Amino acid sequence: MQPNSLYYGDNLDILRQHIPDESVDLIYLDPPFNSSRDYNVLFADESGNESEAQITAFKDTWHWTSTAEDTYYDLVTDAPAHVTTAIEAMMTLIGRNQMMAYLVMMTARLVELHRVLKPTGSLYLHCDPTASHYLKIVLDAIFDVKNFRNEIIWRRTGSHNTSRSYGSIHDVILFYTKTSNYTFNVVKRPYMLGHVEDRYKYDEVKDKYKFTSGGNILTGPGATNGESGQEWRGFNPSAKNRHWAVPGFLAEQMPPEFEELGVLAKLEALYQVDLIEIEEGRAWPTPVRYLNEDDGQPLQDIWAYQPYTDGTVYGTEDGIDKDIAWLGTTDPERLGYPTQKPVALVERIISASSNEGDVVLDPFCGCGTAISAAQRLNRKWVGIDITHLSISLQKFRLRNEFDLDPATDYTIVGEPTTVEGARALATDSDNDGRYQFQFWALSLVQAKPLGGQVGSRTGRRGADKGIDGIVNFFDMKPSQRKPRAKKVVVQVKSGKVGSKDIRDLVGTVKREKAALGVFLTLESPTKDMTKEAVSAGYYESPMWNEKYPKIQILTVEDLLDGKHIEMPPQSLIAFKHAQRVQENKQTKRLL
Numbered sequence: 001m002q003p004n005s006l007y008y009g010d011n012l013d014i015l016r017q018h019i020p021d022e023s024v025d026l027i028y029l030d031p032p033f034n035s036s037r038d039y040n041v042l043f044a045d046e047s048g049n050e051s052e053a054q055i056t057a058f059k060d061t062w063h064w065t066s067t068a069e070d071t072y073y074d075l076v077t078d079a080p081a082h083v084t085t086a087i088e089a090m091m092t093l094i095g096r097n098q099m100m101a102y103l104v105m106m107t108a109r110l111v112e113l114h115r116v117l118k119p120t121g122s123l124y125l126h127c128d129p130t131a132s133h134y135l136k137i138v139l140d141a142i143f144d145v146k147n148f149r150n151e152i153i154w155r156r157t158g159s160h161n162t163s164r165s166y167g168s169i170h171d172v173i174l175f176y177t178k179t180s181n182y183t184f185n186v187v188k189r190p191y192m193l194g195h196v197e198d199r200y201k202y203d204e205v206k207d208k209y210k211f212t213s214g215g216n217i218l219t220g221p222g223a224t225n226g227e228s229g230q231e232w233r234g235f236n237p238s239a240k241n242r243h244w245a246v247p248g249f250l251a252e253q254m255p256p257e258f259e260e261l262g263v264l265a266k267l268e269a270l271y272q273v274d275l276i277e278i279e280e281g282r283a284w285p286t287p288v289r290y291l292n293e294d295d296g297q298p299l300q301d302i303w304a305y306q307p308y309t310d311g312t313v314y315g316t317e318d319g320i321d322k323d324i325a326w327l328g329t330t331d332p333e334r335l336g337y338p339t340q341k342p343v344a345l346v347e348r349i350i351s352a353s354s355n356e357g358d359v360v361l362d363p364f365c366g367c368g369t370a371i372s373a374a375q376r377l378n379r380k381w382v383g384i385d386i387t388h389l390s391i392s393l394q395k396f397r398l399r400n401e402f403d404l405d406p407a408t409d410y411t412i413v414g415e416p417t418t419v420e421g422a423r424a425l426a427t428d429s430d431n432d433g434r435y436q437f438q439f440w441a442l443s444l445v446q447a448k449p450l451g452g453q454v455g456s457r458t459g460r461r462g463a464d465k466g467i468d469g470i471v472n473f474f475d476m477k478p479s480q481r482k483p484r485a486k487k488v489v490v491q492v493k494s495g496k497v498g499s500k501d502i503r504d505l506v507g508t509v510k511r512e513k514a515a516l517g518v519f520l521t522l523e524s525p526t527k528d529m530t531k532e533a534v535s536a537g538y539y540e541s542p543m544w545n546e547k548y549p550k551i552q553i554l555t556v557e558d559l560l561d562g563k564h565i566e567m568p569p570q571s572l573i574a575f576k577h578a579q580r581v582q583e584n585k586q587t588k589r590l591l
Helices: 011-018 038-044 052-059 065-076 081-093 098-116 132-143 195-199 248-253 257-259 264-270 345-352 369-376 386-403 419-426 434-444 500-511 527-535 556-560 572-590
Strands: 005-008 025-029 115-128 148-155 169-178 201-203 209-211 219-222 240-243 286-290 359-362 380-385 411-413 471-477 482-493 518-523 536-539 546-549 551-554
Touching: 005 115, 011 098, 025 098, 025 195, 025 345, 025 482, 038 195, 065 081, 081 098, 081 132, 081 482, 098 115, 098 132, 115 132, 115 345, 132 148, 132 169, 201 386, 240 264, 248 286, 257 264, 257 551, 345 369, 359 369, 369 380, 380 386, 386 434, 419 434, 419 556, 434 482, 434 518, 434 556, 482 500, 500 518, 500 527, 500 551, 518 556, 546 551
Parallel strands: 005 380, 005 411, 025 115, 025 359, 359 380, 482 518, 518 551
Antiparallel strands: 115 169, 148 169, 201 209, 209 286, 219 240, 471 482, 536 546
16 A cells, blocks of 8 residues: 555455555545435335335445345355344344445445554544444444444534424544554634633733632642642641642643652742742632633534524634534535535544544545545545546545645556556446546546536536536736636547537537637547647637647547646646736836
């Protein structure tokens, strides 16, 4: 296994063939599960009584097939005893249906995920209440009950109005560790609104808020004959059957050099730096807590974002009490996955259960949120997905967010590397090869895929008006003050091609007011196709003073040889640099 890698294929096979034992520090998985379906339908038997239309949506995730049957047999015969017992019990309870297919297939993968996890590692499984109770039994069997840490509740949406039940607005995140010796960094959230004003007073001298604890918390119960029982500054703990003790919050603020001091010397040193106060009228010295920027409430197991009743959000102005919000329909983070999770949610998990340089694995990486979060936090990462749509989206995301290139910055395993491999992909009818080829080809020109049926292995073109992908760049005329976004429309063909395809692309470019059109083809173009493309003319870039063919034809062989779209640079940084050069030239001419 090479860290910073994307694997295309069934994650069960990838885990077994590529991921070594105890090589991963943290696993986050959000497996596909169609929880929006009627709960009872998931438990219907597989006799065919349910109409084909009803189960179409579920086929892209889990379904009881010969593969599920074989996997169940393997678990019963080969899995550890506790796992076998659990899966047999659930088969007796649930029977052969779609829910059981989900649990069987998940169990096989969770066994492998346990194997690849380091002894200090953690696993977070994101699911919903439809199946979380069954998954918890599976995880108890694989990881051991004693290694269950939390069932985290995350509010995933706003209110839902239902007439015969309570609105379902939360997801479940099950947190398990491999052993009791695991990585965990305490993550704090800002204090609740009003907490600081109610409990802390502003110290103008130190320019900080401070909290003065009440009561006798500098001592512990029981008198001692040692130094901790001696009198200090007129206070004698032994007289009250107590002894001196430095509370944890005070020790956290204490300079490191104080740690080697004896108890009485430590108390005196803390008093001298204003971390202990002695005030007339108080029975005991009082420790002081100063509010620092990183202070806050340690996270609990309910993560619930809550807006004010007037529509404003906690923390939008004062930074206090804003928890992780769900993604709205128009959120700029959205990439088209309805089950996409916020980056902040996964960042919280990664921050808590790994350190910089650790390896984070997402075996159902979808649109790549966990990969993005790991990259942001300087972790190494491994992502696995069974669709080229997912891998294509992740290539786009890694380039767009971090300017990463698969040729130099990370590895992709399982994609075609030859024309023959590309042809095999395109003709693999059992795995919707036509669409898998389309998504893969788009990724070679760094195009954002359109037309993909999210969560599915198939796609469609009609709704996208003949556009399979989009590439964006910026350009600007000398008379304009701000750059204008321009687009390149991309079409992909894996079968027979002809001049009509190019004429259609020309029409699409005109209709969409695109700067360029690109035709990606597995087969070699005809002379008539080349002639049609040339006759379309050029796009002239005023910013770059370059001409680019309006219609471009690229074969898979061209792409594998390293050929790219002829177009202005996509990088906004490069655009701004060129803009400055142009402005300097204009200034010189004026001088």
